[in-house]
Amino acid sequence: KAGVTQTPRYLIKTRGQQVTLSCSPISGHRSVSWYQQTPGQGLQFLFEYFSETQRNKGNFPGRFSGRQFSNSRSEMNVSTLELGDSALYLCASSPGHQGATYGYTFGSGTRLTVV
Amino acid sequence: DQQVKQNSPSLSVQEGRISILNCDYTNSMFDYFLWYKKYPAEGPTFLISISSIKDKNEDGRFTVFLNKSAKHLSLHIVPSQPGDSAVYFCAYKTNTDKLIFGTGTRLQVFP
Numbered sequence: 001k002a003g004v005t006q007t008p009r010y011l012i013k014t015r016g017q018q019v020t021l022s023c024s025p026i027s028g029h030r031s032v033s034w035y036q037q038t039p040g041q042g043l044q045f046l047f048e049y050f051s052e053t054q055r056n057k058g059n060f061p062g063r064f065s066g067r068q069f070s071n072s073r074s075e076m077n078v079s080t081l082e083l084g085d086s087a088l089y090l091c092a093s094s095p096g097h098q099g100a101t102y103g104y105t106f107g108s109g110t111r112l113t114v115v
Numbered sequence: 116d117q118q119v120k121q122n123s124p125s126l127s128v129q130e131g132r133i134s135i136l137n138c139d140y141t142n143s144m145f146d147y148f149l150w151y152k153k154y155p156a157e158g159p160t161f162l163i164s165i166s167s168i169k170d171k172n173e174d175g176r177f178t179v180f181l182n183k184s185a186k187h188l189s190l191h192i193v194p195s196q197p198g199d200s201a202v203y204f205c206a207y208k209t210n211t212d213k214l215i216f217g218t219g220t221r222l223q224v225f226p
Binding site for chain 2: 045107
Protein backbone atom coordinates (compact mmCIF):
# COMPACT_ATOMS: atom_id res chain seq x y z
CA LYS A 1 0.00 0.00 0.00
CA ALA A 2 1.55 3.33 -1.02
CA GLY A 3 2.11 5.80 1.79
CA VAL A 4 1.31 9.48 2.00
CA THR A 5 3.04 11.37 -0.80
CA GLN A 6 3.93 15.02 -0.53
CA THR A 7 5.33 17.10 -3.37
CA PRO A 8 7.60 18.85 -3.77
CA ARG A 9 10.09 17.76 -1.10
CA TYR A 10 11.93 21.08 -1.11
CA LEU A 11 10.96 24.55 -2.18
CA ILE A 12 12.62 27.95 -2.07
CA LYS A 13 10.45 31.01 -2.54
CA THR A 14 10.85 34.75 -2.19
CA ARG A 15 8.95 36.91 0.26
CA GLY A 16 5.64 38.05 -1.18
CA GLN A 17 5.26 35.08 -3.50
CA GLN A 18 2.69 32.36 -3.10
CA VAL A 19 3.18 28.62 -2.94
CA THR A 20 1.08 25.49 -3.40
CA LEU A 21 1.94 22.20 -1.75
CA SER A 22 0.38 18.87 -2.63
CA CYS A 23 -0.52 15.80 -0.60
CA SER A 24 -1.80 12.45 -1.85
CA PRO A 25 -3.22 10.37 1.01
CA ILE A 26 -3.19 6.62 1.41
CA SER A 27 -5.65 5.01 -0.96
CA GLY A 28 -9.07 4.85 0.67
CA HIS A 29 -8.31 7.52 3.25
CA ARG A 30 -10.71 10.44 3.14
CA SER A 31 -9.19 12.77 5.71
CA VAL A 32 -6.12 14.91 5.14
CA SER A 33 -4.67 17.16 7.83
CA TRP A 34 -1.88 19.71 7.44
CA TYR A 35 0.73 20.66 10.05
CA GLN A 36 3.53 23.17 10.23
CA GLN A 37 6.72 22.20 12.03
CA THR A 38 9.15 24.89 13.14
CA PRO A 39 12.02 24.64 15.66
CA GLY A 40 10.73 25.21 19.18
CA GLN A 41 7.05 25.16 18.17
CA GLY A 42 6.53 21.50 17.49
CA LEU A 43 3.84 20.52 15.03
CA GLN A 44 1.06 23.06 14.76
CA PHE A 45 -2.26 22.11 13.25
CA LEU A 46 -3.30 24.08 10.17
CA PHE A 47 -6.52 22.44 8.97
CA GLU A 48 -8.20 19.17 8.14
CA TYR A 49 -10.23 18.23 5.10
CA PHE A 50 -12.69 15.38 4.89
CA SER A 51 -14.71 14.56 1.79
CA GLU A 52 -13.72 17.88 0.15
CA THR A 53 -14.89 19.94 3.14
CA GLN A 54 -12.81 21.68 5.77
CA ARG A 55 -13.73 19.93 9.01
CA ASN A 56 -11.23 21.47 11.43
CA LYS A 57 -9.16 24.63 11.44
CA GLY A 58 -6.18 25.79 13.47
CA ASN A 59 -5.11 29.30 14.42
CA PHE A 60 -3.31 30.42 11.30
CA PRO A 61 -3.94 33.60 9.30
CA GLY A 62 -6.09 33.59 6.19
CA ARG A 63 -2.96 33.52 4.01
CA PHE A 64 -2.97 29.80 4.66
CA SER A 65 -5.69 27.96 2.80
CA GLY A 66 -6.36 24.51 1.50
CA ARG A 67 -8.67 22.37 -0.49
CA GLN A 68 -9.40 18.74 -1.16
CA PHE A 69 -10.37 17.11 -4.41
CA SER A 70 -12.82 14.31 -5.06
CA ASN A 71 -9.97 11.77 -5.13
CA SER A 72 -9.01 12.95 -1.59
CA ARG A 73 -5.78 14.60 -2.75
CA SER A 74 -5.26 17.88 -0.98
CA GLU A 75 -3.42 21.08 -1.69
CA MET A 76 -2.28 23.77 0.69
CA ASN A 77 -1.68 27.32 -0.46
CA VAL A 78 0.22 30.08 1.28
CA SER A 79 -0.08 33.55 -0.20
CA THR A 80 2.12 36.60 0.38
CA LEU A 81 4.91 34.52 1.89
CA GLU A 82 6.77 35.83 4.92
CA LEU A 83 10.18 34.77 6.24
CA GLY A 84 8.46 33.19 9.24
CA ASP A 85 6.61 30.79 6.95
CA SER A 86 9.85 28.86 6.46
CA ALA A 87 9.07 25.46 7.92
CA LEU A 88 8.48 21.80 7.26
CA TYR A 89 4.89 21.30 6.15
CA LEU A 90 3.51 17.86 6.89
CA CYS A 91 0.30 16.27 5.83
CA ALA A 92 -1.31 13.29 7.46
CA SER A 93 -4.03 11.01 6.18
CA SER A 94 -6.54 8.86 7.99
CA PRO A 95 -9.75 7.06 7.08
CA GLY A 96 -11.51 9.94 8.81
CA HIS A 97 -14.02 8.18 11.02
CA GLN A 98 -14.52 10.49 13.98
CA GLY A 99 -13.78 8.99 17.36
CA ALA A 100 -11.56 6.25 15.98
CA THR A 101 -8.58 5.15 18.03
CA TYR A 102 -5.88 4.93 15.38
CA GLY A 103 -3.19 7.46 14.69
CA TYR A 104 -2.62 9.39 11.55
CA THR A 105 -0.08 8.45 8.85
CA PHE A 106 2.24 11.27 7.92
CA GLY A 107 4.05 12.06 4.71
CA SER A 108 7.73 13.05 4.66
CA GLY A 109 6.87 16.71 4.34
CA THR A 110 7.73 19.66 2.15
CA ARG A 111 10.57 21.84 3.36
CA LEU A 112 9.72 25.44 2.46
CA THR A 113 12.38 28.12 2.68
CA VAL A 114 11.36 31.74 2.21
CA VAL A 115 14.20 34.13 1.36
CA ASP B 116 -0.81 29.00 24.43
CA GLN B 117 0.86 25.59 24.37
CA GLN B 118 -1.72 23.04 25.48
CA VAL B 119 0.77 20.19 25.42
CA LYS B 120 4.22 20.81 26.86
CA GLN B 121 7.35 18.75 26.58
CA ASN B 122 9.65 20.63 28.91
CA SER B 123 12.81 18.72 28.07
CA PRO B 124 13.98 19.61 24.56
CA SER B 125 16.60 16.88 24.67
CA LEU B 126 17.55 13.71 26.54
CA SER B 127 20.69 11.60 26.35
CA VAL B 128 20.62 7.98 27.53
CA GLN B 129 23.06 5.11 27.42
CA GLU B 130 22.15 2.05 25.37
CA GLY B 131 20.37 -0.57 27.47
CA ARG B 132 19.11 1.92 30.04
CA ILE B 133 15.62 3.31 30.41
CA SER B 134 14.54 6.43 28.52
CA ILE B 135 11.73 8.44 30.09
CA LEU B 136 10.07 11.15 28.03
CA ASN B 137 7.58 13.44 29.71
CA CYS B 138 4.61 15.46 28.60
CA ASP B 139 2.27 17.81 30.51
CA TYR B 140 -1.08 19.00 29.28
CA THR B 141 -3.63 21.60 30.28
CA ASN B 142 -6.86 20.53 28.58
CA SER B 143 -8.80 17.69 30.22
CA MET B 144 -11.07 17.15 27.22
CA PHE B 145 -9.36 14.51 25.18
CA ASP B 146 -10.01 10.99 23.97
CA TYR B 147 -6.52 9.71 23.40
CA PHE B 148 -2.92 10.61 23.85
CA LEU B 149 -0.47 9.43 21.21
CA TRP B 150 3.27 9.32 20.90
CA TYR B 151 5.01 9.86 17.59
CA LYS B 152 8.62 9.35 16.67
CA LYS B 153 10.33 11.42 13.99
CA TYR B 154 13.61 10.90 12.19
CA PRO B 155 15.20 13.77 10.22
CA ALA B 156 13.78 14.22 6.71
CA GLU B 157 10.89 11.85 7.46
CA GLY B 158 7.36 12.36 8.68
CA PRO B 159 6.39 11.38 12.23
CA THR B 160 5.44 7.75 12.71
CA PHE B 161 2.86 6.55 15.20
CA LEU B 162 4.36 4.73 18.16
CA ILE B 163 1.80 4.07 20.88
CA SER B 164 -1.41 5.55 22.25
CA ILE B 165 -3.38 5.54 25.48
CA SER B 166 -7.07 6.07 26.05
CA SER B 167 -8.29 8.59 28.59
CA ILE B 168 -9.87 5.75 30.60
CA LYS B 169 -6.58 3.91 31.11
CA ASP B 170 -3.47 4.72 33.09
CA LYS B 171 -1.02 2.43 31.32
CA ASN B 172 -0.49 0.91 27.91
CA GLU B 173 2.37 -1.33 26.91
CA ASP B 174 3.73 -2.41 23.53
CA GLY B 175 7.01 -4.27 23.58
CA ARG B 176 9.77 -1.99 24.82
CA PHE B 177 7.40 0.99 24.95
CA THR B 178 5.08 1.79 27.86
CA VAL B 179 3.01 4.91 28.23
CA PHE B 180 1.71 6.07 31.62
CA LEU B 181 -1.11 8.55 32.11
CA ASN B 182 -1.62 10.44 35.38
CA LYS B 183 -4.85 12.35 34.93
CA SER B 184 -4.79 14.07 38.32
CA ALA B 185 -1.35 15.52 37.54
CA LYS B 186 -2.17 16.00 33.84
CA HIS B 187 1.04 14.21 33.04
CA LEU B 188 1.99 11.62 30.48
CA SER B 189 5.24 9.71 30.15
CA LEU B 190 6.77 7.29 27.67
CA HIS B 191 9.21 4.67 28.92
CA ILE B 192 11.54 2.89 26.54
CA VAL B 193 13.28 -0.14 28.01
CA PRO B 194 15.91 -1.08 27.01
CA SER B 195 16.92 1.91 24.92
CA GLN B 196 18.63 1.19 21.62
CA PRO B 197 20.65 3.45 19.29
CA GLY B 198 17.88 3.17 16.70
CA ASP B 199 15.54 4.89 19.15
CA SER B 200 17.47 8.13 18.65
CA ALA B 201 14.88 10.49 17.19
CA VAL B 202 12.55 13.32 18.14
CA TYR B 203 9.52 12.18 20.13
CA PHE B 204 6.27 14.10 20.10
CA CYS B 205 3.33 13.57 22.39
CA ALA B 206 -0.07 14.59 21.09
CA TYR B 207 -3.65 14.38 22.21
CA LYS B 208 -6.62 13.70 20.03
CA THR B 209 -9.58 15.97 20.61
CA ASN B 210 -13.18 14.87 20.30
CA THR B 211 -13.21 16.55 16.88
CA ASP B 212 -10.21 14.43 15.80
CA LYS B 213 -7.65 17.22 15.86
CA LEU B 214 -4.17 16.20 16.97
CA ILE B 215 -2.54 18.76 19.27
CA PHE B 216 1.21 18.18 19.48
CA GLY B 217 3.87 19.08 21.98
CA THR B 218 7.14 20.71 20.98
CA GLY B 219 9.09 17.46 20.94
CA THR B 220 12.02 15.91 22.83
CA ARG B 221 15.16 14.87 21.01
CA LEU B 222 16.36 11.52 22.37
CA GLN B 223 19.92 10.42 21.80
CA VAL B 224 20.89 6.89 22.77
CA PHE B 225 24.64 6.42 22.91
CA PRO B 226 26.59 3.14 23.07
